[in-house]
Amino acid sequence: QSVLTQPPSASGTPGQRITISCSGSRSNIEGNPISWYQQLPGTAPKLLIYSNNQRPFGVPDRFSGSKSGTSASLAISGLQSEDEADYYCAAWDDSLSGWEFGGGTKVAVL
């Protein structure tokens, strides 16, 4: 069981906006920056969002992140077929003195 909780799946039609939640606690999300990763089938994870809401160079602005208290969210607007992937949140946990990942959310474009 992951310390960070994500819904196992999310879906939408092309052009829609979807959000993925990541729920944690004071020792991880509330106290530390959160990052998000996209993993396409058969590939290594790729950094999508860092420091709660920053996009690395090359990541489309359709992807956005936010954080409030012990929860964080990833939003994908203008959903495209190439967005079908698994998405993971991550944060350092001060109590465990280690990194924690969410269980992952599989996004389907209908």
Add this chain to the structure above:
Amino acid sequence: QEQLVQSGTEVKKPGSSVKVSCKASGATFRTYAISWVRQAPGQGLEWMGGTIPDSGTTTYALKFRGRVTITADKSTSTAYMELRSLRSEDTAVYYCARESAGDYFDHWGQGTLVTVLS
């Protein structure tokens, strides 16, 4: 541009050990932490531990303490992860990843499949 290149696929017997390498191509290997993250078939990402090559400081996830050793060779810009007493549940893809600013993983290796098979 930093690149992390990992060693190849391994097939091991239960009870044995495996050592996976991760070679960094950039000039900043010594000052960034390198973590190891694994992913069992059909499962999510699981952090195992990490090291800062310059200081030698190493941290392990509680689950793996005593069974994993993470090291780094500054002269070759290579990090290693050794996992001992392998069991079938250790079958997974093992990734190395660079931690940036201690806040996120900005570069990942391509992954190394380790299969534990009797």
